[in-house]
Amino acid sequence: MPRPSFYQEEYYPSPMRHTWTEFQNNHVALAGLWCLAFFILAAFIGPMLVPYGPLQQNTDMLLLPPAWDINGEISHLFGTDSLGRDLLSRVIHGCRITLGSSVVLVLIAMLVGCSIGAYAGMSRGLRASVINHLLDAIMAIPTLLIAIIIVAILGTGLLNSMWAITLALIPQFIHQTRDLVRREFQKEYIVAARLDGASNQRLLMRDVLPNMVEVLVVQATMALSVAILDISALGFLNLGAQSPSPELGAMLSESLDTAYAAPWSVALPGAAIFLMVLSINLVGDGLRTALKKRLLQ
């Protein structure tokens, strides 16, 4: 950042600021951030704006094509499904359910995973070895498989599938946090603080955690995209959210019966999932690159 440098007036951006400046240089990632912001906005205030309810049926307007089709009507922008429900309203409500529940479950998984990971990172000896081996074994199993096992135990439903995916995501966070904590604890500034008499807990909260936040945010964006894909996959397999609910995956599986007559009712909810995941991946990728550039300097 070129600035007129009078006297000693040098400008040093804070680490957060620095990351943000780097992030802004990446235009594709910025576009992803805008797209994500649009989805979050749609999830928050969209349901108040749409003219139809997600379950409201209109039997005069069955299988209406989207407005840009020659047979479409502007009153139903995305068309309607086989029960005459407005697809735009359903997709916006679906964004709220899918994105909202994914954010919540990633936050829970992060909180639990980081606590266990920090504990595992600080412990030594047999305990650490047992946790390590157990983690390696669980990490090898894909999250969706673990989620399916847990859903089989708990029974189907949106809440149960949320629990399942939360539990399935936790090992990744434990793994990441454990490695980070262990690496940081070997560095000299920690040793210096320890020589000053700081306890493990204080070291973790005051010194290590601020250094980890950004890496954890990157990890959380990755987990978020996995969570969205998994929750809609479970919904699609009828193991998650059940049929009349406007969850995006459940909507897709519901519209399968009319896929030939109304391809838009398959294409549009799926496109919403795709765009959501794509924007999250773009932001996560941009953040990671920005972070790497900052750390290299």
Add this chain to the structure above:
Amino acid sequence: MLIAIGRRLNLLIITLFILCLGSYVLAFLFPGDTLTNLSGTPPLSADQSHQLQLMYALSEGWFSGFWTYLKLTLSGDWGVSLNSQTPVFDDILYLLPASLELSLYAMVISLLVGLPLGVLAGLKHRTYTDLGILSVSLAGFSFPVFWLSLLLILIFALQLGYLPMSGRISLLYDIPYHTGFILIDILQSDVAVKDAALKDALRHLVLPTLSLSIVTTALVIRLIRRSVVTVYSSDFIKAAYTKGLSHSQVFWRHGMKNALLPIMPQLAMQFTVLLTNAMIVEVIFSWPGIGEWLIQAIYQRDYPAIRGGMLAVSAIVVTFTISVDLIVRILYPLNKRQFYAQA
């Protein structure tokens, strides 16, 4: 070296043991009668129930109960399915090849496509080629696999009518079951219209394989690109160029070996992702594999089948990952240092 192999094998055995324990505990966690969940036969009389009780040693406490279960599991007696009353273990053995076949082809295709593209992107780091490949791969792994396969069906099977939309082979061909791998079975069989059958099976394979491999290819490209970029920015590559080696010499002697070996375990991890995605794809394409069977079992609350399916799939996943890890550690000299430092 022996110690290192021993440690890995130890990990494998312990993990499989934990999986067995997990599947035993599942029988208690599932709703319904534990004995029925274990054996799959609802006891009709008190006598039969007593017999089952003796077989699974349930009354003798947790430890001997689990020991009996372990012995039964190892000898291949996994109970019978609640719905069809066929032995679960035989069902799994019968269905597994179909899933493995699908995942294997998808993996081969993703490696064939992903490897050159990833290397190209890594070599042309920060050019338009790199940017293009990277954006395509980013889009590729953002695809929900179920939506992708539905779109492919809509376009290629329903609109254009080029390809069949479900199953492994047309019902016209009666292929006897030998190995379970349909292509091998066709080649081995003595059906009159072998060529036509082979062509038909391949046409059935295209859409499921394509929808599986797009996501995996994207992941493979990213992994390889990052590894190539890291290796090419390291000092020994500069040293090799300074020594006067040509581009291709550096590429084959120094670049590729160091870029590909360390990411082999991560590539192997992609196979497990593939296997899970294959479960969804199997449901969509009515592919008669273990994923479709497992999901049907969940719908019908067929607990012995769920238990067996879980155990089989996770055991395959774990065995595969650990063995690739082991092979790479043996082949890759840099890892030996880590080995001994840990051991």
